[in-house]
Amino acid sequence: MSNNGFHGYRGEELPLSGITVVDLTQIVAGPFATMTFGDLGAEVIKVEAVGRGDRCRNIDPIPEYFDAVNRNKRSVGIDLKSEAGQRIVREMVSDADVFVESTKPGRIESYNLSYEELREVNPELVYCSITGFGTDSPYENLPAWDMLVQAMSGAMSMTGEEDGPPVWSGLPSGDLIASMYAVQSVLAALFARERGSIRTEWIEVPMLDAAISWLTVRAGYTFGTGEPFPRSGDHHPSLAPFGVFDCNGDRLVIAAGTPSLWRDFCSVIGREDLLADDRFSTMSDRGENVEVLTEIIEAELATDSSERWVERLQAADVPAGPIHDTETVWEDPHVRKRNLHRVMERPDRQDADVIDHPVHFSALATQLATPPERLGESSAELLARYGYDGEDIERLVEEGVVE
């Protein structure tokens, strides 16, 4: 990676080097969290069901869906319904620092892998459960799909056109908000354990509660006005000009959300006369007259291409940009320069496309070490480490305990 003095994009020290995470999660919320631990240098042992593996392995497109959230992990296939399989996981946990699971309510107890049981095996364990609604919730047993969390948390109600239905956010935020809370909570526990202020920890991250915590200033709107925060489609509900604008059938975003940005914007489009126009004097005037303002702006934009307007506006430091989709975003000059789309080589099969860790460090580093593995790709190597010899492993595979 490039490194210009301390402003390097990553140093050399992996913050979680030497930390081992045993990972009993699948789909998106859990795997994104454990992938982050891997990015930060932890060894992540991904325990998957024999025969099937993480459900994501069978979601189209295969293998790209799975690959998106499973780099930096070692895959071990284990039958958790078997005593022998449970024993293997306990052996791994006895030597690990962190255990993360996102199984259905009751499932982890049926595997004999509850916190009560695992802290007997490892009295310094940090144990993290990612749940939909959590212990004690009226919805405890309800499967928490991302869209349901978006709906029940209030997020969906704010998204969509003013006169249209609430729509789903394409980003799986119901999953990923919980994911990042899991990461930060485990890191906080590791820090506290390292300082000696706790010995072991149990953490539960309920997806619904996590999503609700993100309402922040939107909830503030309601606490202050008594009204729900409105849907406003592709425009800001109170600032103007601020939103999506049409430019000869193309679309761009312009976010001139302060008086000085408004002045700069008018200057770029050659319409300083608008600054003296009573309809547009204050932000609130512009908000009230947003329709006529949008018409005026789009008429000016029509005189050139969307790309050129973005260039000109950006050159004047007026926040403006294209609306990238998940295909065009990788061609953006910033994204190319950052090298965010990375390819991890897999000698024996198709390479894996991944998105690099987005944070820059100086002394610390993140890694892209292990490409997403096949189900059970590391079973033999890891079992050997835990004292199983070749014959043991062969027998366990024959018995269907290990894959």
Added chain:
Amino acid sequence: MSNNGFHGYRGEELPLSGITVVDLTQIVAGPFATMTFGDLGAEVIKVEAVGRGDRCRNIDPIPEYFDAVNRNKRSVGIDLKSEAGQRIVREMVSDADVFVESTKPGRIESYNLSYEELREVNPELVYCSITGFGTDSPYENLPAWDMLVQAMSGAMSMTGEEDGPPVWSGLPSGDLIASMYAVQSVLAALFARERGSIRTEWIEVPMLDAAISWLTVRAGYTFGTGEPFPRSGDHHPSLAPFGVFDCNGDRLVIAAGTPSLWRDFCSVIGREDLLADDRFSTMSDRGENVEVLTEIIEAELATDSSERWVERLQAADVPAGPIHDTETVWEDPHVRKRNLHRVMERPDRQDADVIDHPVHFSALATQLATPPERLGESSAELLARYGYDGEDIERLVEEGVVE
């Protein structure tokens, strides 16, 4: 808080007790991060511009917008353009662990508070910059408003109705994704520092890159198919029945995303006959015939109220729920039971509405200690701690250095 054995909602040990954060952020991304440090037990010193303070203090509704992301902080008003003001911040930093800033490019150098300068003052400092695009980006100087980040990251392109324009997600995800990366990166650095593997750290979290990292499986779709991930309004693009359904003018979400949930769903609506209907045999059949399926389902739903259907579906563990808005969400039985909407008393003025930290711990705890403060509410107390006597403070206030 309630505490049933180790499954307590919070223990007693604040993970960041004894940690001091000097906070030079405003609006949403930075303040949400530093609020989290406060939740986890750090002392957060919020440095605000004299005369004006955090820009959020003037965003309607006042003070609820500001209150939403500024609990657990001590407010100090300081003129950072003055040498005397800069000296105060350096004194605070010399005794702190973490410094977080989200100022415009060039601004922090003009304050003489760059990483190079502050690590001279405190060789063990963890310094975190939340930027829009970051050092070295072609967009380095472009103000990164949440909607612009949503547009440029690809998030917006996936959100909206199939035949409509891309719309904005009501959750300020452009801000909050970066915010949570800041939290986890600082925690990782504190952990590494505690272990002795680093002495000091500089961290940069670019908002655009952070948002792009969330594309995860949506990017996987594109890497696998070569197509952008589509907008699909209020329904899942490939699973069915999965989305928003009309029930006599009310709306509910049903997410029957697996074969067994489909069977359970048909049983709850009394339509086991659909299981034998060729049009709906597999998930992909149901996806192809989603329009007629939706018609059939909505006809059944019309026979009762949305509330009753949610109850029945939930009783059968079929993922279903209401679409809450930012007003109704607080009345949800789960949200009431969790006590997520909390009120922090402020003896001398209106109490503050806040959302409690969503994560449950056993040994560790989070706190709601200090309600959001007035600009400069802790100036005198904190300056006294750093050795300024009453006369000094009076003079600094007169000179406009401190508020």
